[in-house]
């Protein structure tokens with residue numbers, strides 16, 4: 001049996017990093033979203049209704065391309081005799097940048113030879129995440 005992989009050890013690839021954005025989903029009625037209340041004598045204090053958050057917020061997780069490439073340090077393949085819904089074949093990689101052995105495992109479809117491919121993937125996935133977030137929180 002010959003298992004073909006898209007990448008091999010020591011190949012340089014771009015990968016995905018997560019970045020978070022704090023999104024305000026409701027605005028505090030008392031402070032109008034600033035998180036602060038202005039005092040009559042000047043200055044301000046933290047809003048006592050939202051505790052400075054400005055309202056209710058949720059974290060939106062997005063992808064961004066790694067700034068640099070990393071070399072692959074381990075390639076792993078899991079190939080079933082019969083694939084099914086719960087038994088999907090997968091080829092995974094570990095990168096020097098995110099740790100070999102105990103580091104992050106990267107799916108083959110989430111590694112890219114070119115930065116442009118990685119950016120395009122991030123843009124598409126981020127747009128999908130925004131749609132889901134908007135649907136969930138009605139923004």
Ligand SMILES: [Zn+2]
Pocket residue numbers: 028029030031032033034035036047048049050051052053054055
């Ligand atoms: Zn407030």
